[in-house]
Amino acid sequence: MVIYFVLTTFVPLAFLVGMSFTEWNIISPPRWVGLQNLQKIFSDFDNWFYLKVIGRTVLYAIAILTLNIVGGFFVALILNQSLKGKGLFRTMWYLPSVFSGAVIALLLRIYLAGSSQGVLNMVLNRLFGIPPVDWIYNPTWMPVIGVLFVVWQGIGFTVIFFLAGLQGIDENLYDAARIDGANDVQLLRYITIPQMIPVLLFISVTGMIGSMQMWEVPRIITAGGPNHMTYTLVYSIQNDAFGNLEFGLGTAQSLVMFVMLLVFIGWQLNQYRRQYGV
Amino acid sequence: MKRRRLILKILSYLFLTITSFVMIYPVLFMALGAFTTNDRFLEATILPIPNTLNLRLFQRALSAGVWDSYVFTLERCLFYIFVTIVVGLIGGYIFSKLRFPGKNKVFLLFLSGMVMPSILMLVPMFLQMAWFPLAGGNDILGQGGRGFIGDWPVLFVYGWVSPFAIFLFKQSFDMLPTEYEDAAKMDGAGIFTIIFRVYGPLLKPPIVALTIVIFLGVWNDYLWPSLTIAGRPEYYPIAYRIQSVILSDYSPVGTTDYPAVMVRTFLATWPPAAVFFLLQRYFVQGLVASGLKG
Known part of the structure; x- marks a missing residue:
């Protein structure tokens, strides 16, 4: 078991690190180029192309994570009251997460078609009289749609975890505070949120790993366009490796992303440890 | 105070109804x-209103390879459910x-x-498969041929040992007292009997939870197959197959046969939804149990 795990997890990781320092198109043997790939990524090559890709990916990831956590927490708070049909609402919130992102992205691509017969255009026109928009080629809307797509697919997970965390909080804490005259806002601020820190830590770490991985929208809908607005890091890795057969450059970007995630996770853990002693 | 609670409740219902619908x-x-028929579909204001069960569309989709993909994807799901759970149980037992x-x-x-993130491992895993010794025309050093790329083993080699499964089962074993196995040991039971016969039946919730997670993961798998199995339609998992099948009836500028497209998407998406609806109680339990104690 350990051997299998090392072979299928750590050997590829070693491959990944090794290949980052080569130039290689799979046909001719790999050539050692040292730090050249990393230099390319962190330089003004092609008008800072790769740095822009990284910046864009991080920006979207922050937007996704924020919407996910704030929205998920709010919905979980509402679902945590004694309401009839709570289970049904929870199911509906989680439902988008069970589908294949690729298949749903394909569906989205069909919905977003630019003609007046495109589904979204059709509905918006009937409801609000909005003239047809060519969504997929719209550099303002497409990134927004991409971010919302990832949030849509992931927020159910967040809601379920927050809900479980909320239900784990000892009722006595609230009762005691109420006797002392605390109002709802104070209860939220001084009991609920501090009690939720472990769940919050878990969500922000797993959520960050997920949020950095937007690939369905560029791969299936936009091919990274319009104007590279949805050209994310994961798409760039795939495109360079399998599209342009630049395996060295692709893996170098993977390495950069991996290190970024590790730094982020380390920073988060440290932050929480310092502030809350988790 | 009471009135405020009531208003809050009404607002909550309103909020939940609207947002759940949007979701x-x-x-x-x-x-x-x-x-629907295509004409009816194009009349939709908020939602299309069903008016037909066009079996021809379902038939056409299934015969265009979707049925083969169903069978193959299901085989792959069962394989992974079995292997991951067996390995997970053994691993969980060992560590607990x-x-x-x-x-x-x-x-x-x-x-x-x-x-x-497995997404970053795609490139090195691809190479590991391409260089697999003695497969697909490769020599013993893994050179010369194409290895497992474009062949079915590529879809079955990875992911037998799931850290998530081991972690989940370890947590579950931790909660079961050791007295169970002491009694079985007296009767001369071996380690596998203890794991699968003695503890196994007590671990139904995490086993079901994991079954759902694996089923969803494998059923929805797109990225890895799209990179490694392209050009071999007999091994296309459903999520990958549906792409070419759907796009054959879709045109971004002209007229699209919408019901045909929707039928195909429906065929690819109903099984995960059904599995989730049927087993969601276990799913939430298992997921939460695994995450919160971590």
Whole structure:
């Protein structure tokens, strides 16, 4: 078991690190180029192309994570009251997460078609009289749609975890505070949120790993366009490796992303440890 | 005070109804659209209203390879459910009940696999498959041929040992007292009997939870197959197959046969939804149990 795990997890990781320092198109043997790939990524090559890709990916990831956590927490708070049909609402919130992102992205691509017969255009026109928009080629809307797509697919997970965390909080804490005259806002601020820190830590770490991985929208809908607005890091890795057969450059970007995630996770853990002693 | 509570409750219901509808809207639109004629579909204001069960569309989709993909994807799901759970149970037992030097370090090694996004491993895994010794015309050093790329083993080689499964089962074993196995040991039971016969039946919730997670993961798998199995339609998993099948009837500028497209999407998406609806109680339990104690 350990051997299998090392072979299928750590050997590829070693491959990944090794290949980052080569130039290689799979046909001719790999050539050692040292730090050249990393230099390319962190330089003004092609008008800072790769740095822009990284910046864009991080920006979207922050937007996704924020919407996910704030929205998920709010919905979980509402679902945590004694309401009839709570289970049904929870199911509906989680439902988008069970589908294949690729298949749903394909569906989205069909919905977003630019003609007046495109589904979204059709509905918006009937409801609000909005003239047809060519969504997929719209550099303002497409990134927004991409971010919302990832949030849509992931927020159910967040809601379920927050809900479980909320239900784990000892009722006595609230009762005691109420006797002392605390109002709802104070209860939220001084009991609920501090009690939720472990769940919050878990969500922000797993959520960050997920949020950095937007690939369905560029791969299936936009091919990274319009104007590279949805050209994310994961798409760039795939495109360079399998599209342009630049395996060295692709893996170098993977390495950069991996290190970024590790730094982020380390920073988060440290932050929480310092502030809350988790 | 009482009135404020009531208003809060009404607002909550209102909020939940609207947002839940928005959440399922794109999928609901598709599911209803699968049962309309094209004219009816194009009349939709908020949702298309079903008016037909066009079996020809279902038949056409299934015969265009979707049925083959169903069978193949299901085989793949069953394979992964079986292997991951068996390995997970053994691993969970080892890390929970056995004592040996370096146990915690080995456990940490497995856990570190959880933070490694598999999406970054695609390129090196692809190469590992392409260089697999003695496969697909490769020599013993893994050179010369194409290895497992474009062949079915590529879809079955990875992911037998799931850190998540081991972690989940370890947590579950921790909660079961050791007295169970002491009694079985007296009767001369071996380690596998203890794991699968004695503890197995007590671990139904995590086993079901994991079954759902694996089923969803494998059924929805797109990225890895799209990179490694392209050009071999007999091994296309459903999520990958549906792409070419759907796009054959779709045109971004001209007229699209919407019901045909929706039927195909429906065929690819109903099984995960059904599995989730049927088993969601276990799913939430298992998922939460695994995450919160971590």
